[in-house]
Amino acid sequence: MxxxxxxxxxxxxxxxxxxxxxxxxxxxxxxxxxxxxxxxxxxxxxxxxxxxxxxxxxxxxxxxxxxxxxxxxxxxxxxxxxxxxxxxxxxxxxxxxxxxxxxxxxxxxxxxxxxxxxxxxxxxxxxxxxxxxxxxxxxxxxxxxxxxxxxxxxxxxxxxxxxxxxxxxxxxxxxxxxxxxxxxxxxxxxxxxxxxxxxxxxxxxxxxxxxxxxxxVGRPLPEPDALARAAEVVRGARRPLLVAGGGVVYSRATRELRAFAEATGIPVADTHAGKGALPWDHPQAVGGLGSTGARSANTLAREADAVIGVGTRYSDFTTASHTLFAHPGVRFVNVNVARTDAAKLSAVQVVADAREALTALRGALDGWRADPAHEHRSTGLARDWAAEVDRAHRAGGSGGLAAQSAVIGALNDVLDDRDVVVNAAGSMPGDLQKLWRARDPKAYHVEYAYSCMGYEVAAGLGVRMAAPDREVFVLVGDGSYLMMAQEIATMVAEAVKVVVVLVQNHGFASIGALSESVGSQRFGTGYRYRDPATGFLDGDPLPVDLAANAASLGARVIRVQDPADLRKALQEARDADTTTLVHVETDPHAPGPPSSAWWDVPVSEVSELDTTRSARREYERQRREQRHHL
CATH class of the missing domain: 3.40.50.970 (Thiamin diphosphate (ThDP)-binding fold, Pyr/PP domains)
Structure with missing residues (x-):
């Protein structure tokens, strides 16, 4: 033809x-x-x-x-x-x-x-x-x-x-x-x-x-009048706070963020997607914000009279279900390429690229700096939180098992600044936001917008393909692993080396704790035999061997029996040239740093259970703090 x-x-x-x-x-x-x-x-x-x-x-x-x-x-x-x-x-x-x-x-x-x-x-x-x-x-x-x-x-x-x-x-x-x-x-x-x-x-x-x-892919510039309105809000603030979101990272605006923070003295908190935008030990860095955030950042958020959000979509975790920003006169400035996100919280909208907006706003604030007392307070809160993180990194569990916070501490010790940790769902994102110390904007890859169980292993494969010069560590619980671990076979087939750290706690640790907090007594959250005496799934743990499963998919497996051997196992896996799974039993009841902010999970309004009625009373107390920022 x-x-x-x-x-x-x-x-x-x-x-x-x-x-x-x-x-x-x-x-x-x-x-x-x-x-x-x-x-x-x-x-x-x-x-x-x-x-x-x-x-x-x-x-x-x-x-x-x-x-x-x-x-x-x-x-x-x-x-x-x-x-x-x-x-x-x-x-x-x-x-x-x-x-x-x-x-x-x-x-x-x-x-x-x-x-x-x-x-x-x-x-x-x-x-x-x-x-x-x-x-x-x-x-x-x-x-x-x-x-x-x-x-x-x-x-x-x-x-x-x-x-x-x-x-x-x-x-x-x-x-x-x-x-x-x-x-x-x-x-x-x-x-x-x-x-x-x-x-x-x-x-x-x-x-x-x-x-x-x-x-x-352009870099939209801030509109001059919008920039002037934003600068006016910041200049009038006594206790400002900047929230760095994923847009800072995607814009590659980390250098401009650092320059802005150093020029103005404004403390910088981060979201999951923004973690590492400012190194954790920078003088202006105050930690993760929100329901799973650091006490340092959340304290400053409650006191803030001006909040500058850069590249964040302000999810309910970031705002603690609209209870976190408690100052009666708090005002918001939102920098975002998407007007949908820039308009949230009745903010002064700066619809622009994060890098360009931070540079322009720093220029508009030339000669202005935050109150030295506010700087001193934020630095002290960050220092106190760092000491609390140190303690959590060394925490032990019961029965000779590791605490999840100690697993995170061991990982933080073994990984270098450019290595990547990947996670998505369960209790680990919360613990990671509190405890992970990132200096590189690509070293922390936690999917928490959709918080999708099963994301971790597959995403780790994609991250390593995108960044073959970085070691990639997938941190995953047994619940997420059981949902979607097949791509270990793809890693093996493609010769893409990833380290999978499998935290075995025999169930859904996060939802178990949440269930307990809302009066539902961890019902249906453990991987257990059905107990004929109770009729519930609360018998002995199931004899599931996920390490053997990983080996069957082609991974090299290291079983950690003694928590004292964890760092050695992680280093061995890092040094290996093939996909390796490190299997570690943990204590699901071992406490991490307590939450310093709320998350709205409705509790049954009527119940025959004392635990539920008690949880409802606490829920009603917390809900009174919610507000629309109008």
Missing amino acids: STPADTVHLTTAQALVRFLAAQHTERDGERHRLFAGVWGIFGHGNVAGLGQALLQAATTGEADLPYHLARNEQAMVHAAVGYARARDRLSAFACTASTGPGSTNMVTGAALATTNRIPVLLLPSDMFATRAPDPVLQQLEDARAGDATVNDTLRPVSKYWDRITRPEQLVPAALAAARVLTDPAETGAVTLCLPQDVQAEAHDWPVEFFRERVWH
Whole structure:
């Protein structure tokens, strides 16, 4: 078949592969590939379309788009998110899955990406556009709508969603997808649904569609009047506090943050995503903020009459469910590339890049400095908190078991400043925010916007692929490990070395403690046999051997029997050249530093249980502190 000279005859899948391989990003003169490759699991929906296209590209060299085989569709999205976050959202992965369950398995990963504002391209296979063999295997038959498919579940968790029912629709859809993925304010999961017949259908594509294209990631400047309003708020403050969020890290504004803090003397607290933006031992650093934050930062937050949020979305953990910022006249200045986040808490809005805004605000405050008494107080609170962290790092558990805080302390001792700790869910994010000492903005990778159990192992794989010059340590509890550990096999297959530190506490330690605090007596939170006497799952621990499971997936395993051997085991794992799992039993009841802020988890208003009634009274007392900042 002949085609015009300015077109090329390809299938839709072949055209998409060529397009993705030709996309780049650029910021500050630094260029990156937008798509580092494709994660995928093939089935009947994509093996003859995208599978064939990726094979052809690799065989002929017509497009450079490496393929990586995952073991779980949700996990491959997590790996893609870990990669993109480690690359400051300037490079990402595409993920392809087959029709039906393979595609819907990606929904959780998509929600995580969008909640965290991390770019990932999802390419779920879809039903036949022609509907010739309707219904096909794994098709959702909706009597109300002939065009509804299971991939519609990805609509609410995607920043952009489209279904390509004709080949020529790919051109505008692919360009729109790249636009959203490279927009710092609008990025997240992007979904292009690909009917399996359309993937294999040929079309004459304009050659210009495949030209090398650079998406410039700009640095929006603060509007002068907004900057003046922000400076006025800060100049009028006696006890200001700056909250550094993930936007500081993604903007690579850590140098500007340090300069701002040193010039103004304003103490700096951080969120999970912002930890390490200012080294933990910097004179202006006061620790993590919020429900799982440091007492030093939370004390200053309660007293603050002005709060400067830079690159934070102010989740309920950061605001302690709107109880933390207690000063009656507190005012907020929010610096963010997304107006949605800049407008929160009735703030003075500075819609701008974090690096540019910090530089401009420092200039606008030239000659002004925080009250020396406020500086002295913040430094003293940080020093007191550091001593408390030292004690927690040395804490012991009962029965000869390690305390989780001591595991964190051992990790902090063994890892160097550039090594990365990865975590997401359970009690460990809270303990890490209190206890982890980060000096590097990429050394702390905790996903706490979606707090997704199962993220850790897969994300560790993505982080190490993004940063092969850094050692990556995945810190994971047995609950999260059981949900999604398959990508250990992928690490082995790809020769990507990651250290997994498996904290075995035989259940959900975090939810167990929360259950107890709301009067539910740790019900249903332990991995136990069912006790015939009580009828509950409160018998002896299950004989689950997760270390053996890791070994079966190809990992090298080190079992720590004595907590005194933990540092040696961690160092051995760090020095190894293969994926290694360190298995350590811990005491789930060993206390860490107590919380210094609240989190709103509603307690039953009526109950026959004394424990629940007592918890409700405490809940009502705490809830009285909530406020809208108007």
